[in-house]
Amino acid sequence: MIEILLFAGLKEKTGQNKITWHEGSLTVGELKEKLSAKVPGLEQIDYVMIAVNEAYAQDDQVINEGDVVALIPPVSGG
Amino acid sequence: MIEILLFAGLKEKTGQNKITWHEGSLTVGELKEKLSAKVPGLEQIDYVMIAVNEAYAQDDQVINEGDVVALIPPVSGG
Amino acid sequence: MGKLFEIVDSPIIVQDVINKVIDPNAGAINTFIGTVREMTKGKKTLYLEYEAYIPMAETQLGRIGDEIRSKWPEAKTAITHRIGRLDISDIAVVICVSTPHRDAAFKASRHAIERIKEIVPIWKKEHWENGDFWVGNQLETKSYPEGHPTGGESQ
Amino acid sequence: MGKLFEIVDSPIIVQDVINKVIDPNAGAINTFIGTVREMTKGKKTLYLEYEAYIPMAETQLGRIGDEIRSKWPEAKTAITHRIGRLDISDIAVVICVSTPHRDAAFKASRHAIERIKEIVPIWKKEHWENGDFWVGNQLETKSYPEGHPTGGESQ
Numbered sequence: 001m002i003e004i005l006l007f008a009g010l011k012e013k014t015g016q017n018k019i020t021w022h023e024g025s026l027t028v029g030e031l032k033e034k035l036s037a038k039v040p041g042l043e044q045i046d047y048v049m050i051a052v053n054e055a056y057a058q059d060d061q062v063i064n065e066g067d068v069v070a071l072i073p074p075v076s077g078g
Numbered sequence: 079m080i081e082i083l084l085f086a087g088l089k090e091k092t093g094q095n096k097i098t099w100h101e102g103s104l105t106v107g108e109l110k111e112k113l114s115a116k117v118p119g120l121e122q123i124d125y126v127m128i129a130v131n132e133a134y135a136q137d138d139q140v141i142n143e144g145d146v147v148a149l150i151p152p153v154s155g156g
Numbered sequence: 157m158g159k160l161f162e163i164v165d166s167p168i169i170v171q172d173v174i175n176k177v178i179d180p181n182a183g184a185i186n187t188f189i190g191t192v193r194e195m196t197k198g199k200k201t202l203y204l205e206y207e208a209y210i211p212m213a214e215t216q217l218g219r220i221g222d223e224i225r226s227k228w229p230e231a232k233t234a235i236t237h238r239i240g241r242l243d244i245s246d247i248a249v250v251i252c253v254s255t256p257h258r259d260a261a262f263k264a265s266r267h268a269i270e271r272i273k274e275i276v277p278i279w280k281k282e283h284w285e286n287g288d289f290w291v292g293n294q295l296e297t298k299s300y301p302e303g304h305p306t307g308g309e310s311q
Numbered sequence: 312m313g314k315l316f317e318i319v320d321s322p323i324i325v326q327d328v329i330n331k332v333i334d335p336n337a338g339a340i341n342t343f344i345g346t347v348r349e350m351t352k353g354k355k356t357l358y359l360e361y362e363a364y365i366p367m368a369e370t371q372l373g374r375i376g377d378e379i380r381s382k383w384p385e386a387k388t389a390i391t392h393r394i395g396r397l398d399i400s401d402i403a404v405v406i407c408v409s410t411p412h413r414d415a416a417f418k419a420s421r422h423a424i425e426r427i428k429e430i431v432p433i434w435k436k437e438h439w440e441n442g443d444f445w446v447g448n449q450l451e452t453k454s455y456p457e458g459h460p461t462g463g464e465s466q
Contacts, residue, residue: 008207008279009290051277054212070209070277076291077206077213077237077278078190078249078269086362086434087445129432132367148364148432154446155361155368155392155433156345156404156424170326174344180399183348186341186420189329193338193411244335256348262421265341269413 002063004035005070010048013041021069028052029059031069048073080141082113083148088126091119099147106130107137109147126151160233161217163210163278165240173250176234182254186261188269190249192242202283206239206248209277213237216276220268224253227267228260235268237278248280315388316372318365318433320395328405331389337409341416343424345404347397357438361394361403364432368392371431375423379408382422383415390423392433403435 004019011017019039026034028050036045049072050057056072063069082097089095097117104112106128114123127150128135134150141147160176170189177185192204221233237249249272253264272278280291315331325344332340347359376388392404404427408419427433435446 005209007209007277008281012290051209051212054209054215056275070212072209072277073279073290074292075273075275075277076280077208077276078272083364085364085432086436090445129364129367132364132370134430148367150364150432151434151445152447153428153430153432154435155363155431156427170329170342174325178346178400180349182346182400185344185346187325187344188413188416189340189342190413191333191337191340191409194335245333245337254346258343258345258424262343262417266417 001065003068004031005068007070008073010042010071010073014039015041025062025064027059028057028061028063031063032059035071042071045071079143081146082109083146085148086151088120088149088151092117093119103140103142105137106135106139106141109141110137113149120149123149158236159214160235161214161221162236163208163213163217164236164238166238168236168238168247168250170247170250173234173236173252177232177252177254179232179254181230181256182232183256184258184261185252185254186258186265188249188251188265189247190269192244192246192248194244196282199284201244202285203244204242204248204283205281205288206237206242207279207281208237208239210239213277217272219275220271223271224264224267228255228264231255231260231264233264233268235272237272237276239278313391314369315390316369316376317391318363318368318372319391319393321393323391323393323402323405325402325405328389328391328407332387332407332409334387334409336385336411337387338411339413339416340407340409341413341420343404343406343420344402345424347399347401347403349399351437354439356399357440358399359397359403359438360436360443361392361397362434362436363392363394365394368432372427374430375426378426379419379422383410383419386410386415386419388419388423390427392427392431394433 002021006017032045035042051070052067080099084095110123113120129148129150130145217235224231224233232254234252251265251268253261255261372390379386379388387409389407406420406423408416410416
């Protein structure tokens, strides 16, 4: 099980601040594809960064059971 | 009569914070020459700027009766 | 004193952030304060809402502090960013950097604000008279072809 | 509120200076704080003494504000410089510039501190363990061949 956190516009589009995912290990790139295909509001996920356990992750990074994933749309702090 | 204000190191070198000058009109350049010749501690006045009535003045500016002159050694604020 | 790199949901006291970087060997402190501006390109902002992925945002602010330390080893950095609803002229972010000499303080402070806008998971929602939108998101003009922001991400 | 360009002989409250430039159309405030540093080139400073030609110093600070306004018309600037005895970490000068966008705030604040060191009649005396001297004077290495500091003096 992995937890996927959503923020800002993605939270509003999906109506969820957390998605719990029950598939086994997969890469960041695979997760993005699946989310894009399955979750309404996440169709256009290309512009979103992925953080795994609070660090930005590349598409080839493997996500394991218990990891906390976050979808990070373009930031606008400051 | 003109008043000549001294600050910082020049005040210490001459032991005075104000010199009252009784000559008639003269230019900034002339005043510098006279101060350098006559006032102990002001021999090396070349590195000093002159302000007349609180504004930096060039050597050819005329100083008139009642003007307030200040000797401004290199500044070091900030 | 609070943490050097902090997300808060209440007003930021600038002096509190300055106090974190005061140092007998500092001769210069540069402070950058980001405030809520009323007019942007002729449109009037009513208020802003900031949201953060708090633990990661604090980690990323600390990373900016590390970047500054690696370029200017004597620098001390503190950054506080506020989230929640902010009204016009409210302070969103305070960056303080102290260094022995002024050049580094200016450069490091500038580095910090640029990097906040690149790598720190904080989002701003503008509320206008005619609606609202998440800045940098709704328009979707900004994309990351490499899947992550560039500049030091893989160091 | 006090004046926008001010010489004082008591401790400077940074927030008081910031308050003078807060503006609904400002999105950025850059604050430069000059503090008394303990070590300079391996020598230990005990304390500093600042002296000013007060009325002219305030006029010249205002002139720096005018220079900033001419380059960045939307900028608001406030500068307070302290004189008298200052101990280690005491604040000697606070510069605050607010602008709609951050680039101008950084540049204007930097402009202000550089110009203070050029055209404002304020002098600093360093007190070391082994004596004291007026900075920029005792060494007499800095001279003004044109009789006045350059850059905008005759504008």
